[in-house]
Amino acid sequence: MERIWWKDAVVYQIYPRSFMDSNGDGIGDLNGIGARLDYLAWLGISVIWLCPIYRSPNDDNGYDISDYQAILEEFGTMADFDRLLAEAHRRGIRVILDLVLNHTSDAHPWFIESRSSRDSPLRDWYIWRDGRDGHPPNNWESIFQGSAWTLDPATGQYFLHLFTERQPDLNWENPALRHALYDMVRWWLGKGIDGFRIDAISHLKKAPGLPDLPNPWGLPWVPSYEMHMNQPGVLDFVDELSRETFRHYDVMTVGEANGVSPEQAVEWVGSARRRLSMILQFEHWTLWSRDPHASLDVVALRKIFTRWQRTLHGRGWNALYLENHDLPRVVSRWGDPARHRYESATALATMYFLMEGTPFIYQGQELGMANTEFHDLAEFDDVFARNRIAQMRSEGRSDTDILAELALTARDNSRTPMPWDDTANAGFSTTTPWLTVNPEYREVNVAAQRAASRSVLHYYRDLIALRAAEPALLDGRYDALLESNRKVYAYTRLRDGRGFAIICNLSAAPARYRHRGLVLRHEALVLANHDVNLHDDLTQFALRPYEARVYRVEAG
Ligand code: GLC
Numbered sequence: 045m046e047r048i049w050w051k052d053a054v055v056y057q058i059y060p061r062s063f064m065d066s067n068g069d070g071i072g073d074l075n076g077i078g079a080r081l082d083y084l085a086w087l088g089i090s091v092i093w094l095c096p097i098y099r100s101p102n103d104d105n106g107y108d109i110s111d112y113q114a115i116l117e118e119f120g121t122m123a124d125f126d127r128l129l130a131e132a133h134r135r136g137i138r139v140i141l142d143l144v145l146n147h148t149s150d151a152h153p154w155f156i157e158s159r160s161s162r163d164s165p166l167r168d169w170y171i172w173r174d175g176r177d178g179h180p181p182n183n184w185e186s187i188f189q190g191s192a193w194t195l196d197p198a199t200g201q202y203f204l205h206l207f208t209e210r211q212p213d214l215n216w217e218n219p220a221l222r223h224a225l226y227d228m229v230r231w232w233l234g235k236g237i238d239g240f241r242i243d244a245i246s247h248l249k250k251a252p253g254l255p256d257l258p259n260p261w262g263l264p265w266v267p268s269y270e271m272h273m274n275q276p277g278v279l280d281f282v283d284e285l286s287r288e289t290f291r292h293y294d295v296m297t298v299g300e301a302n303g304v305s306p307e308q309a310v311e312w313v314g315s316a317r318r319r320l321s322m323i324l325q326f327e328h329w330t331l332w333s334r335d336p337h338a339s340l341d342v343v344a345l346r347k348i349f350t351r352w353q354r355t356l357h358g359r360g361w362n363a364l365y366l367e368n369h370d371l372p373r374v375v376s377r378w379g380d381p382a383r384h385r386y387e388s389a390t391a392l393a394t395m396y397f398l399m400e401g402t403p404f405i406y407q408g409q410e411l412g413m414a415n416t417e418f419h420d421l422a423e424f425d426d427v428f429a430r431n432r433i434a435q436m437r438s439e440g441r442s443d444t445d446i447l448a449e450l451a452l453t454a455r456d457n458s459r460t461p462m463p464w465d466d467t468a469n470a471g472f473s474t475t476t477p478w479l480t481v482n483p484e485y486r487e488v489n490v491a492a493q494r495a496a497s498r499s500v501l502h503y504y505r506d507l508i509a510l511r512a513a514e515p516a517l518l519d520g521r522y523d524a525l526l527e528s529n530r531k532v533y534a535y536t537r538l539r540d541g542r543g544f545a546i547i548c549n550l551s552a553a554p555a556r557y558r559h560r561g562l563v564l565r566h567e568a569l570v571l572a573n574h575d576v577n578l579h580d581d582l583t584q585f586a587l588r589p590y591e592a593r594v595y596r597v598e599a600g
């Protein structure tokens with residue numbers, strides 16, 4: 045089989061604002077990332093994905109871009125970027141950037157020109173419509189709360205924004221706009237970067253005529269995306285984008301593709317199509333967002349992952365992830381940081397990391413970081429959280445109630461500064477950081493976990509090394525075991541009859557593993573997060589809370 049580098053890769057996602065501050069202004073920056081490359085090389089990851097680093101008014105922390113070809117001043121200069129890229133490459137680490145093509149900032153010169161008059165040559169680069177009797181053109185709700193339309197008084201028309209009102213949507217129906225974006229994409233590729241994570245790519249196409257939604261609300265706090273997500277025709281855009289840009293370079297492309305099913309994903313990432321390398325799907329975490337209070341439903345999770353694994357095996361490629369900058373920490377969502385931090389962080393890691401696909405680690409996940417503590421609504425920085433607060437207040441909900449919900453769901457939970465050590469500001473900065481450090485940093489930090497003989501960090505490093513060394517973990521077939529078990533997530537990865545059995549108790553209670561078809565041997569244990577009792581009968585044994593084991597196996 046031909047080895048493709050991005051299939052072998054492990055991606056490490058960096059939120060630049062919170063990774064490392066090099067110049068003492070409390071904000072992470074490019075030189076800070078450069079200063080921590082040796083740590084990333086030690087960990088063993090092969091690709092870094094940088095969340096947006098472009099010039100931006102920071103309404104949505106960089107996802108509102110005002111200049112695609114300039115670096116945000118707070119993060120450094122283009123020369124700093126070039127140096128970071130060279131320094132990463134020197135260590136064998138590739139760099140992919142976040143590419144936001146669905147919208148720009150309202151401060152982007154294109155939008156300033158577009159809004160200047162109805163006859164502007166760039167008017168059609170954004171989505172402008174007349175209102176309906178003093179109301180917005182349709183009933184779409186913004187993903188970040190409120191109407192998806194804002195009236196621009198100067199020209200008397202509304203513009204569409206699926207996210208905040210400072211993030212106007214680009215009109216992908218306009219060919220000149222599309223080609224202006226392709227020029228920009230090629231400019232970055234020409235610099236020698238290694239690819240892109242493409243933001244909100246399944247939203248590029250809107251339903252023709254922008255019709256009203258039959259029911260604008262999906263879940264109580266999530267509007268319906270029905271008219272602007274994964275619409276027929278979106279793949280034509282993806283196809284053209286790829287043809288005009290990526291396909292001519294040896295790069296990795298990862299689409300953030302909410303709403304795309306595994307069967308449809310074959311069209312997005314199928315090797316025959318050459319559109320994208322992989323997509324970030326949303327199904328597994330909507331299990332959580334549908335009910336943030338519920339504990340993990342192992343059966344439902346297995347169903348989702350198993351379908352993605354089976355459908356893409358031999359036809360496409362999966363991106364594997366549990367965390368990112370839009371989600372609260374996974375040990376807080378699905379583990380038990382108070383009683384079983386090490387065990388739950390490592391069991392969840394073992395479960396997803398050894399599936400078929402390219403694993404992604406979000407900064408701090410490798411430490412088992414938990415959600416942070418919020419005491420006051422004023423502490424929330426994220427625009428989505430602030431919009432939610434306004435919305436819930438208007439519904440008459442009490443501040444205590446709002447705080448309780450956001451403590452569980454806010455994106456700020458995963459955006460706190462990276463804890464490097466137990467000194468002031470967690471070694472992230474010499475001054476007070478832009479967002480308060482998670483108070484657990486005195487125990488949960490890189491230096492402490494590197495020094496400890498047993499830590500989540502060492503476990504992740506072992507997982508990375510194991511995956512790199514074993515072809516069966518790259519493209520061996522995935523088969524779920526114990527398919528109705530409500531605590532244990534177990535599966536095999538086999539290639540020519542040899543490979544691994546991965547067994548994870550994903551609950552805080554003891555569980556039982558029982559399977560006769562598979563022969564497990566004590567000598568073949570390659571990774572575990574608990575000491576294993578060598579007297580265990582390996583056809584049926586007890587698993588402690590969040591116990592995870594990986595055995596080398598041969599099919600019988
Ligand atoms: C994506 C990003 C998120 C951002 C949104 C709008 O979902 O991951 O952080 O707010 O797009 O660009």
Ligand code: CA
Binds near residue numbers: 072
């Ligand atoms: Ca800084």
